[in-house]
Amino acid sequence: MNELSRRAVLRGIGAIGIGAGGLAMFPSVAAAATLTRVLVFSKTAGFRHDSIPAGIAAIRTLGSQNGFTVDATEDAAAFTTANLAQYQVVVWLSTTGDVLNAAQQTAFESYVNGGGGYVGVHAAADTEYDWAWYGGCCGAYFSSHPAQQQATVVVEDRTSDSTAHLPATWSRFDELYNYRTNPRPNVHVLMRLDESSYSGGTMGSDHPITWWHDVGSGRAWYTGLGHTIESYSDPLFTRMLLGGIRIAAKATTTTPPPTDIELARGRPVTVSSVESGTAHNGANAVDGNSGTRWSSAFADPQWISVDLGSTRQVRRVRLTxxxxxxxxxxxxxSTNNSTWQQVYSTTTGDGGTDDITVSASARYVRVTGTQRATQWGYSLWELSVLGT
Incomplete structure (x- = not known):
């Protein structure tokens, strides 16, 4: 058999009180003292979301409950160097279209690059397509969306101030954006969408929906969620938004997730079968040698399982x-080699390299093939498990 050309495919695979109106209160801590004033900007030159008034009201309430002043405007004349200097964060709340002139753009660039904070909510990604700096600050531009529907949000980083209160998977109703590019190479992804849980996603199994990153000396935080009016009375959402404002203001400690390491290399492997008359055993798939492989019998189903030795945080599975x-x-x-949790599945595999994003605490990782693409069995050059 000849090796297929590699086709890299991204797949994905303190006490909190609740105040009036379902908005999250946050305890007073020393770091929060730097967050004193926030500007909410909601000018639209395209589609206008009817949730904007609810969003402004929610952020005002967050401010009053957490010790910072909130000003709101749709007047782009607020974007001067002198005026922006009084704010730690500017929230772009479902803005759309071309909303700033050249001088105002320059003032905002200088503000963020000089240490100011940017928070983008939902249609902030549907804004200023001809201003390349803004696209980089936001992280990605809007491409399309399906009808509003229920979907599963996978929380990748539960150490962040904006996500630590969330469950590992969060089911919510929203308008779910697809983006022109995947921002992951340039940002710290906090949450992604599970496209298998809804219809109309176009980014595959690696579909970031909330992230943060540094921009010059400043910091940006963005979420694609927040289309609906109801979002702004949902305590999970408003607590996430509060955390995002604090992250952008650098009013909270924010650390990127630890660097993933190879967990499967040289670990014990068991398999359902080995191709008759060959030395293509399971250990070949975890030996780090791209010239050796595991090959199964020519029948369905077949599986290969690796024991990581202890329970680890698994973030990616790469199949070559x-x-x-x-x-x-x-x-x-699995944590015990008897009770298994499915973290990814496909019926449209196309060979090459499948790089699958997952989120699991596991000692054992198993890949089970249920339909072969050829007359032969299943054959892997490498089974790589990445995590911490």
Whole structure:
């Protein structure tokens, strides 16, 4: 069998009180003292969201409950160097279209690059398409969206001030944006959408929806959620938004997730079968040698499982297929080698390299093929498990 050309495919695979109106209160801590004033900007030159008034009211309430003043405007004349200097954060609340002139753009660039904070909410990504700096600050531009619907949000980083209160998976109703580019290479992703949980996603299994990153000496935080009026009375959402404002203001400690390491290399492997008359055993898939492989019997189903030795935080599973690849397969994890949780599945595998984003605490990782793409079995050059 000949090795297929590699086709990299991103797949994804303090006490909190609740105040009036379902808005999150945050305890007073020393770091929060730097957050004193926030500007909410909601000018629209395109579609106008009817949730903007609710968003402004929610942020005002967050301010009154957490010790910072909130000003709101739709007047782009507020974007001068002198005026912006009084704010730690500017929230772009579902802005759309071309909303600043050249001088105002320059003032905002200088503000953020000089240490100011940017928070983008929902349609902030549908704004200023001809201003490249802004696209980089936001992280990605809007591309499209399906009808509003229920979807599962996967919380990748639960150490962040804006996500620590959320469950590992968060089911919510919203308008779910697709983006022109995947921002992951340039930002710290906090949450992603599980496209298998709804219809109309176009980014595959790596679909970031909330993130933060540094911009010059400043910091930006963005979420694609927040289309609906109801979002702004949802305590989970408003607490997330409060955390985002604090992150952008650098009023809270924010650390990127730890660097992933290879967890499967040289670990014990078990398999359902080995191709008859060959030395293509399971250990070949975790030996780090791209010239050796595991190959199964020529039948469905087949599986390969690796023991990581202890429970680890698994973030990615990378499968490097030989020519005999899986058309349909699933990835499962377990802490005890008996109870398994499915973290990814596909029926449209196309070989090459599948780089699957997951979020699981696991000692064992198993890949089960249920439909072969060829007359042969399942054959992997490498099964790589990345995490901490």
């Amino acid at each position: 297929w030989e020519a005999a690849y899986g058309r349909a397969y699933r990835v499962e994890t």
